Amino acid sequence: MYNGVMKKIKIPVEVSARHCHLSKNDLEKLFGIGYELKKMKQLTQPCDFACQETVDIQFGSKKIERVRVVGPVRENTQVEISITDAVGSGIMPPLKLSGDLKGASQVIIIGPKGLIELKEGLIVAQRHLHCATDEANKFGLKSGDKLSVKIEGDRQIIFGNVIVRVKDDYKLCVHLDTDEGNAAGINKVTEGYIII
Numbered sequence: 393m394y395n396g397v398m399k400k401i402k403i404p405v406e407v408s409a410r411h412c413h414l415s416k417n418d419l420e421k422l423f424g425i426g427y428e429l430k431k432m433k434q435l436t437q438p439c440d441f442a443c444q445e446t447v448d449i450q451f452g453s454k455k456i457e458r459v460r461v462v463g464p465v466r467e468n469t470q471v472e473i474s475i476t477d478a479v480g481s482g483i484m485p486p487l488k489l490s491g492d493l494k495g496a497s498q499v500i501i502i503g504p505k506g507l508i509e510l511k512e513g514l515i516v517a518q519r520h521l522h523c524a525t526d527e528a529n530k531f532g533l534k535s536g537d538k539l540s541v542k543i544e545g546d547r548q549i550i551f552g553n554v555i556v557r558v559k560d561d562y563k564l565c566v567h568l569d570t571d572e573g574n575a576a577g578i579n580k581v582t583e584g585y586i587i588i
């Protein structure tokens with residue numbers, strides 16, 4: 393990955409608020425048989441959209457209402473929260489890449505038509521870089537690589553251990569959670585530099 397030349401590449405950075413992905417089966421348990429998610433807003437990654445639907449979640453001694461559902465439906469249901477969300481609940485979910493639910497924490501998800509209880513469904517998302525295959529080749533990156541992202545400004549900060557995720561149709565973008573965004577003093581979207 394490191395070719396001896398330090399590169400500083402400008403890159404969009406986005407902050408992801410807490411959210412929930414649902415499997416088709418769990419969507420129907422929460423919202424009713426045959427229910428389809430309603431798109432509210434397209435997200436940067438071409439396949440992802442914020443839905444009109446929200447759910448309530450419960451874990452440990454804490455309940456959080458109106459957690460946004462992100463579509464489309466996925467193979468596995470998962471909830472992504474920040475460490476601040478977890479404080480006071482008695483539970484600290486593991487830091488995981490989205491989709492990796494082994495060892496994830498227990499969570500109850502409540503919808504208008506029912507609830508589900510997941511033994512392994514709650515994580516804190518590991519910060520990551522989405523990168524299209526051709527760009528990854530250009531930068532000499534592959535899935536699973538780790539790099540650093542610098543964000544400038546009054547709260548200038550360098551985030552290490554940003555995991556590279558490569559897919560043909562990904563749009564180049566770093567995803568942080570709200571704790572990381574707050575630490576860097578950014579609201580929703582900013583620019584940073586990947587340091588390879």
Ligand SMILES: [Zn+2]
Pocket residue numbers: 520522567
């Ligand atoms: Zn992401």
